[in-house]
Amino acid sequence: MTIKAVVFDIGNVLIEWQPERFFDSVIGGQRRREMFANVDLHGMNDRVDMGENFTDMVMATADANPDWAPEIRLWHDRWIDMAAPAIDRSVRLMKALQAKGTPVFSLTNFGIQTYDIAARVYPFMREFDRDFISGHMGVIKPDPQIFQMLEDESGLSGDALIFTDDRADNIASAKARGWNTHLFSDPAGWADRLIAEGLLSEEEAQ
Structure with a gap:
């Protein structure tokens, strides 16, 4: 898919x-x-x-x-x-995907109040196509329920999704649902994966 x-x-x-x-x-x-x-x-x-x-x-x-x-x-x-600083290349990758018309979702363990604090400093946090913020959802990763909630609300599941996270337990939960996954260690590796998936060109992923 x-x-x-x-x-x-x-x-x-x-x-x-x-x-x-x-x-x-x-x-x-x-x-x-x-x-x-x-x-x-x-x-x-x-x-x-x-x-x-x-x-x-x-x-x-x-x-x-x-x-x-x-x-x-x-x-x-x-x-x-x-919660600082921003990882600038990752932010550029997010914006490059959206510029090509690819929807970008957040799926994050974040408090209600702390998200608002961070979003004032990092405006891109208000620019996701869909937000899945644990504080509002009442459940945190790696609980399978939070992944199910994203699927239910977005109408997407399995290999229609690709997910990056820095924690192996969160990646394992997503992989168990059939999602494409990438264990994040640095933005260069994530950029390479997005290129390999055909979602960005090398120039777009800079």
């Missing part, structure tokens, strides 16, 4: 998402490692990505962990510094 839509993850595909790197730069690597070992910050973030209120969730986590409260609050107050 001809590919009819291209599905992009956002974090570490279109914008870098590196909380550990941010905290290393602010509090140092040793203290960051201690904090992440003692506080389930990624679990907190998953709950935000499933639709819980960003501010309430971070502040409640800070209150529950007073030894780390000032650092945890940075997750809220400087969140955009963890």
